[in-house]
Amino acid sequence: MLLTSKMHARGCRHTFPCKPYATCHVSKPISHVQQRKKTPRLGLHVRLLQHVTAQASSGQASTVREEQIAQLQQAREEVLENFLVWLVTNGVEGIGMDDSKVALFEGLDGERGLMAVELIAAGEVVLRIPLKLALTDYPGDEESNRLMYEVLYSTLHSAVLPSGAAFWCNAQLCCPQVLPSAVPSPLNNFSWEEMQDIQWDPAKAEIYSADWLMTDAYEQASNCRQDDSDVPLHADAAGGAAASQAIGGVTMERFRWACSVVHSRTFANAARTGGVGVRMLVPLVDMINHGGDVTASGSMEDAQLLPTDNVRWDLVPPAGSAGWVMAVKATQDISPDQELLLSYGDRASDDYFVHYGFVPPLCNPHEKLGEGGAALGLYSGLLEQGEQEQQQQQAALLRQSLPTQHVDGLEGVDSPNTSSSSSSSSSSSSNSSRGDDGSKDRGVGAEASLLLPGWYKLRVHAGGRVDGILANLFDTAAMAISNSSSSSGSSSSSSSSSSSSSRDSSVSGHGEDDLSSDAAVALRCWQLLGGMGTPLLHDLWLLREDARLRGAAEEEIWRLGHLCREQIEREKLVRRSGLWHHLDCGSASSSNVCSSSSSSSSSSGEDSDSVLAAVEHEVVGNASPSTHPQLPLSTNSRLCIHFRFSFLLEARAVGCWQRREQAWRQGRKQAWSCWQQREQAWSCWHGVAGRGGSRHGGGRVHS
Numbered sequence: 001m002l003l004t005s006k007m008h009a010r011g012c013r014h015t016f017p018c019k020p021y022a023t024c025h026v027s028k029p030i031s032h033v034q035q036r037k038k039t040p041r042l043g044l045h046v047r048l049l050q051h052v053t054a055q056a057s058s059g060q061a062s063t064v065r066e067e068q069i070a071q072l073q074q075a076r077e078e079v080l081e082n083f084l085v086w087l088v089t090n091g092v093e094g095i096g097m098d099d100s101k102v103a104l105f106e107g108l109d110g111e112r113g114l115m116a117v118e119l120i121a122a123g124e125v126v127l128r129i130p131l132k133l134a135l136t137d138y139p140g141d142e143e144s145n146r147l148m149y150e151v152l153y154s155t156l157h158s159a160v161l162p163s164g165a166a167f168w169c170n171a172q173l174c175c176p177q178v179l180p181s182a183v184p185s186p187l188n189n190f191s192w193e194e195m196q197d198i199q200w201d202p203a204k205a206e207i208y209s210a211d212w213l214m215t216d217a218y219e220q221a222s223n224c225r226q227d228d229s230d231v232p233l234h235a236d237a238a239g240g241a242a243a244s245q246a247i248g249g250v251t252m253e254r255f256r257w258a259c260s261v262v263h264s265r266t267f268a269n270a271a272r273t274g275g276v277g278v279r280m281l282v283p284l285v286d287m288i289n290h291g292g293d294v295t296a297s298g299s300m301e302d303a304q305l306l307p308t309d310n311v312r313w314d315l316v317p318p319a320g321s322a323g324w325v326m327a328v329k330a331t332q333d334i335s336p337d338q339e340l341l342l343s344y345g346d347r348a349s350d351d352y353f354v355h356y357g358f359v360p361p362l363c364n365p366h367e368k369l370g371e372g373g374a375a376l377g378l379y380s381g382l383l384e385q386g387e388q389e390q391q392q393q394q395a396a397l398l399r400q401s402l403p404t405q406h407v408d409g410l411e412g413v414d415s416p417n418t419s420s421s422s423s424s425s426s427s428s429s430s431n432s433s434r435g436d437d438g439s440k441d442r443g444v445g446a447e448a449s450l451l452l453p454g455w456y457k458l459r460v461h462a463g464g465r466v467d468g469i470l471a472n473l474f475d476t477a478a479m480a481i482s483n484s485s486s487s488s489g490s491s492s493s494s495s496s497s498s499s500s501s502s503r504d505s506s507v508s509g510h511g512e513d514d515l516s517s518d519a520a521v522a523l524r525c526w527q528l529l530g531g532m533g534t535p536l537l538h539d540l541w542l543l544r545e546d547a548r549l550r551g552a553a554e555e556e557i558w559r560l561g562h563l564c565r566e567q568i569e570r571e572k573l574v575r576r577s578g579l580w581h582h583l584d585c586g587s588a589s590s591s592n593v594c595s596s597s598s599s600s601s602s603s604s605g606e607d608s609d610s611v612l613a614a615v616e617h618e619v620v621g622n623a624s625p626s627t628h629p630q631l632p633l634s635t636n637s638r639l640c641i642h643f644r645f646s647f648l649l650e651a652r653a654v655g656c657w658q659r660r661e662q663a664w665r666q667g668r669k670q671a672w673s674c675w676q677q678r679e680q681a682w683s684c685w686h687g688v689a690g691r692g693g694s695r696h697g698g699g700r701v702h703s
């Protein structure tokens, strides 16, 4: 079914090098391989950028740089032109011809994509790619270049190696450089030092574990080869045997590259029986960049989401002599010059960061909302190993007390029956190292003590990961606990007769506990942020200075300056609140959130005040770009900072807002009056969580 090496060889020899455009009647290929000056994105092709940056900092004459850039551009243009010709000669429709509405482009950062050159109407099929050109993992397909990929890295040893060999073979023969030389993700190209710069433990853990799996897979496959053993590495005997054949000549580096290509550029359809069906790397479709959802107003306080993707793909069954085709269809009108964007799925930011090497622009509403997949690390690290069993039992108890529609996905939450006691016991064991144990909490000020009960109720022990369903569950759990307590007129321990009374009341009331649970999330954000070495304001300031040094557009510099100013305001708010001192879970926390100097030097309020003032002076005073050892930022550092900022502050906070928004929308006046009463306290929490500045904006009227 798929293109054989022979066909490739024929196509290559006779088509590309000799008469590229005449042969396939492409009359305007060059204009279709458009150069477009795009706003630089995160997730750049590092090698090229590093090259250019190195030249820049070595102070060589700009003409040398320009020449090099021109040469590189020319080489890349050629690659794309050859690729276009290859596509057209192999039956791809919708690109490269006079009447084509779609063109390939390459941004100055080296990222390619597809764009409309003419108006495309919603519903129109814009591209048709014969699936014979794809690399798939469809097992029965003898002709295919098997990309035996089965979602988990652990199976890659029987997967990518065979495909790798075949795949490179194909690529050699058609357009080798069309695939990126390195996928700009931490998995692929972060040094050890850069890894430390990530500062977000769940993401790091994911990278380490994927790294381990890749290494392990490679080693197992190599051993298999060395032993000349026929023992399959995988339950699928064909895959195992293929792996043993294909390892020859494939270096570890190449193997890792193949894994990241597979991860960042393949699509899978859904299997009839559920789960992933056939995984495909489809040329050209793999050039389409991601467009995710945004909130309608651009503010995370808005619950209405708008998709920014404008195309989707469908598999079209064979008709007549033609085989399977992947059809790319517009899902909304696309005007000329607009980029074609495909949704890679509703994922949390760390998923994009780790596997694709970019962070969605502020803000990604799917941090908490994805079903199961959008896992959050909000509560990671709270659980000591030994507690797991106990927590599972408690979770089982809680299950009984929740409305059944909320139970799916529950992994572990304190039981209503035992919430007080278990909270205090677990807080002493699991949080002692973080300094947020009960003794700290006892010293918290009046406003905070209003909020902290929710924190206890929401203590989550879900193996460190919390997903969207679970996050909502926490609310429900808190509601159930609180309502059953209040209906019985006593504390949470009185909710032991879980079941029916808590079910009923949990459905009707969402107010105070919703706020409490938001506070719990906000507090957790605070703590997590506190665990990071780099102060947020400093991060933001670095981003802005970097943008200025890079000569970024005024708009971008202004935006970053604006974010800095907002953050300064938040930090001032937190200082004024008094909560600052009470909730200081250690000097790292305070300095991290609220100062721009290193954690060790800023544990005292005065120190950090003066640093804040200094940054304020720089930011507000719009001083000329500062010199700083980290400047200009490397691509990876910039990516890390965006990740920290976007993921931790904005995304984490959105959960609080969305849930409150929900309460408002559902007309829960109780929630609103509660909100008003706690206005003061909330400004503090939201200052911490990063949404304080815009809370009053947007003209929303609640009565």
Ligand SMILES: C[S@@+](CC[C@H](N)C(=O)[O-])C[C@H]1O[C@@H](n2cnc3c(N)ncnc32)[C@H](O)[C@@H]1O
Residues within 6 Å of the ligand: 041, 042, 043, 044, 110, 111, 112, 113, 180, 183, 184, 264, 265, 285, 286, 287, 288, 289, 290, 291, 355, 356, 357, 358, 359
């Ligand atoms: C399927 S490929 C898309 C084509 C890719 N731009 C290229 O040049 O080959 C996925 C990669 O494109 C980049 N990418 C896709 N969507 C992006 C986005 N919204 N922002 C930044 N980079 C994006 C990332 O580097 C990602 O790993």
